[in-house]
Amino acid sequence: MADSTTIQRVEDLVAQARACIEQRQLSKATQLAKEAASLAPTNQNVQALVQSLSNQDSNGSQILTLVKNYVERGETKDAQEAVDLLKQHTAIPTDHINDVAHLLFDHEGKPTEIRDQLTGAFVINSAAARRQLASRIQVGTEATRYFRLLWKRGEHSFNSILPVLLDADAWPNAEVQTQAKRDAFLLALGKLLDPALEHGEWSMTLIARLLTSNAHDMAGLIDRDTFEIVLAQLDIRLDARIRAQATLAVAKLLEETREEGEATFTDYVTSTVSKGHNDELIVAFSVAASVFPLVPKTVAKLFLTPGFLEGLVPVLERNSMGQRKSHRLEQAAMELMSAACVDKACRESIAKIAYDWLDDVAHTSTEAEAASMAALVLAKIPPKPESEGSSVTHADDLSSLLVNLTLNASSPAEQQSSIEGLAYTSLQPKIKAEIVSNTALLNKLVERLRSTTTADPCTFGILTIFSNLVSYRPAQSEEQQKMSQLKNYAEAKKPDEKDSLDDDEHVTARCKTVLDADLVPVLVAAARSHYTVTILGISSKILHALAREQKHRGKLAQQGAVKLLLQTIDRLQTPTGPSSSSNSAEATIHLAAHALARILISVNPHHVFSRAMPAISALRPLTLLLTPDTSAETRDLLPVFESLLALTNLASLDDESVKDALLRNAWDPTQDLLLSTNKLVQRASVELVCNLMASPAGVAKYADGSPAASQRLHVLLALADAEDHATRCAAGGALAMLTEWDQAAKAVLEHQRGVRILLDLCTDDADDVKHRGLVCILNLVSAPGDIGEKGLEKVVQEDGVEEIKKGLRECRQPDVMAVGVEVLKAVMAKEGTKGKAITQG
Structure with missing residues (x-):
């Protein structure tokens, strides 16, 4: 029988071999399998590994035959089987690669969907195939022919060019690879100039990826002509996929060319507008709207050029009279205005010059998309003063319009504009x-959110609406309130009047309505696809607000909020997570952890956690809240307090792993917080320590005989003498559990005022505190050997019998009286006074 060392070695070899198979390193996997077989030929895992490698070789050998059957005899079923094998990363034998490449690349054949899939799968899933294609599109070869061949064959085939261009191992050297990239870049640009072009997004994607991967490779090719070709792809009349890729490309071009690029953009828009025809105006407005977020100052300067907006509005008004001549012109102009609203001066200019036209479109257009877009712009700009004689759309009227547009929207564009508005x-x-009183609207928003993805612009808009509905006013400390008053006084401003509709009572009522609308289950279900810092952040903000009211926490837990918050924190803390090191990610982690703390304060941990989601998973985020943020000017103690309460709840579980993890990770910050000047934070930290004393490892923190343990005990005894009743009670409870242990009892007796403090607990006005003090004294005098003798001696020295009797006279709780009687019996028994009246006097 193999020894344990051999068995472990075999297991390691099998695991390494399977990893190599996954990475398509079949020769290395075969070597590892041979070594494993020599050590344990009858091992079932080894035999399965050998069989797997055999299947890989067998399947890989079939691919050539399958491809040949399709290319030469049109066997579609064989082509599909080959595609399936390639998608499973089945390796083609080295001596077959040339033949498969020849069949797929050098035989043009009739373009069919399966031929397209087969070509794409061959290149994307095989490094050897990428080298074959690279050899055909190198400098001095028929690069243009293969470019056109793959374009004609279909999307999968053409898209396979990009991984080849970006795979350094496919090329003999970097110079050849760079030249191939440049050739492909120029060929793709040329495609965009074809007026009858279909599938322009293929070409635009190739251009965008080449620029974003390494724009320096395109040095000398990025000129005014290139820039203008790409800018033209921002036309709103083109496919959204082309525009998205063009936006990425323009962003990179502006980054690379800086002032020169901005000048090219300005000249392009100016010259296009000057032509004055609708087609040119649509292009110019589309381009300016897309570029506005990238270089807002440059575009705002164009937008605010004297006469531009003044001259544009009459054109739009004439277009809108009667039968609207060009809906695209309206759309492009409103997209530009919407984008321009990021700039204050632009917003004011739109409100002054274009308000009436926007108002007219919003209320009279037969195109729901145009009405929604106009309403959105109106929502972004200040209302036009009534004194100027306009038909003013007030906030409530505008809101009613947007509600109706949202409820009746039939297209994604209509929904996007009305929801954003x-x-x-x-x-x-x-x-x-x-909004919150409109059940139909809330249901519509929740259902719309259920069908969205991260890329859907409606996702952010809907979540923003719900976030606005449930957000409480920021709490201000007394010092912050005074500073605000001083600022108003210095600026001669009246304090802002606070709307009663936004007070805590109204917000809590709105939170309940949102919770009852089942928003949370939708967020939980969508969490996997909504994997961006922004989306996770706004979801966490909503849950944080909903969890503020204690009555809401049980339902939040039932609907899966705990799981969602833990997933959010885990994703953002993972090194590969979205912008995991960014400030926004850190803020979201903090907010999610605080929301988690609020829920876990009020729910039974047994009802929330399971084997699949153990309680220990919540400790790390909760502990994060105990550590001060060094970058913050002031420390918000509410998250600290609520995290301590949540940790205390978790520490009550009969799970030693939870307590051990708490002692490892939360002990040091908790000890610091025992000295907090905030009464509530101090109390909560003592209560957490009390629950941790149920663990032997927790007791060791006070009873291992070290100077640190002595110092900790000194602090705990001092807290047992605190003014706050709850703090004394928690400290007394911790001491009651501690003194059950001989070494801990000995440490208390060695403290100068240890017994005196415990006797003071016995005479406390509160019976619950008194109870804990009596248990402590009973533990001291009942300890075995010298410890018990010393305990009795100390109690007698401090006139303990009389102190205890005094405390019992004022006691009304039978269970406390019972413990007191037991203490007195123990003391008197050790003093040889058993049988005397212990409660007399």
């Missing part, structure tokens, strides 16, 4: 009340 208007308390 509601997101802006829902900042106002009156609008919040209107």
Whole structure:
């Protein structure tokens, strides 16, 4: 029988071999399998590994035959089987690669969907295939022919060019690879100039990826002509996929060319607008709207050029009269105005010059998409003063319009604009009340969110609406309130009047309505796809607000909020998570941890956690809240306090692993907080320590005989003498559990005022504190050997019998009286006074 060392070695070899198979390193996997077989030929795992490698070789050998049957005889079933094998990363034998490449690359054949899939799968799933294609598109070869061949064959085939261009191992050297990239870049640009072009997103994606992967490789090719070709792909009349890739490319071009690029952009927009025709205006407005977020100052300067908006509005008004001539012109102009609203001066200019036209479109357009877009712009700009004679759309009227547009929206574009508009208007308390009272609207928003993905712009808009509905006013400390008053006084401003519709009572009521609308289960279900810092952040903000009210916490836990919060924190803390080191990620982690703490304060941990989601998983995020943020000017102690309460609840579990983890990770910050000047934080930290004393490892913190343990005991005894009743009670409870242990009892007796403090607990006005003091004294005098004798001696020295009798006279609790009687019996028995009246006097 193999020894344990051999068995472990075999297991390691099998694991390494399987990893090599996954990475398509079949020769290395074969070597590892041979070594494993020599050590344990009858091992079932080894035999399974050998069989797996045999299947890999067998399947890989079939691919050539399958491809040949398809190319030469049109056997579609064989082609599909080959595609399936390639997608499983089945390796093609080295001596077959040339033949498969020849069949797929050098035989043009009739373009079919299966031929397209087969070509793409061959290249994407095989490094050897990428080398074959690279050899055909190198400098001096027929690069253009293969470019056109793969384009004609289909999307999978053409998209396979990019991984080849980016795979350094596919090329003989970096110079050849760079030149191939440049050739492909120029060929893709040329495609975009074809007026009859279909599938322009293929070409635009290739250009964008080449720029974003390493724009320096395109040095000398990025000129005014290139820039203008890419800018033209931002036209709103083009496919959204082309525009998305063009936006990425423009962002990179602006980054690379800086002032020169911004000048090219400005010239392009200016010259296009000057032509004055609708087609040119649509392009110019589309480009400016897309580029606005990238270089807002440059575009705002263009937008605010004297005469631009003044000249544009009459054109738009004439277009809108009667039968609207060009809906695309309206759309492009409103997209530009919407983008321009990021700039204050632009917002004011739109409100002054374009308000009436926007108002007219919002209320009279037969195109729901145009009405939604106009309403969105109106939501972003200040209302036009009534004194200027406009038909003013007030906030409530605008909100009602947006609500109706949202409820009746039939296309994604309509939904996006109306939802975004509601997101802006829902900042106002009156609008919040209107939205939350509209059950149909809430259900529509929840259902719409259920069908969204991270890439869907509606996701952020809907979550923003719900966040606005449930957000409480920021709490201000007394010092912050005074500073605000001083600032108002210095600026001669009246304090802002606070709308009663946004007070805590109204917000809590809105929170209940949102909770009852089953938003949380949708967030939980969508968590996997909504993997961005922004989306996770706003979801955590919503849960944080919902968890503020204690009555809501049970339902939050039932609906899966704990799991969602833990997933959020885990994803953002993972090194590969989205922007895990960013400030926004850290803020989201903190917010999610605080929401988690709030829920775990009020629910039974046994009902929340399971083997699949153990309680120990919540300790790390909760402990994070105990550590001060060194970058913050002031420390918010509410998250600290609520985290301590949650940890105390978890420490009550009969799970030693939880207590051990708490002692490892939360002990040091908790000890620091025992000295907090905030009464509530100090109390909560003592209560956590009390629960940790149920663990032997917790007791050791006070009873291992070290100077640190002595110092900790000194602090705990001092807290047993605190003014706050709850703090004394928690400290007394901790001491009661501690003194059950001989070494801990000995440490208390060695403390100068240890017994005196415990006797003071016995005479406390509160019976619960008194009870804990009596248990401590009973533990001291009942300890075995010298410890018990010393305990009795100390109690007698401090006139303990009389102190205990005094405390019992004022006691009304039978269980406390019973412990007191037991203490007196123990003391008197040791003093030889057994049988005397112990309660007399």
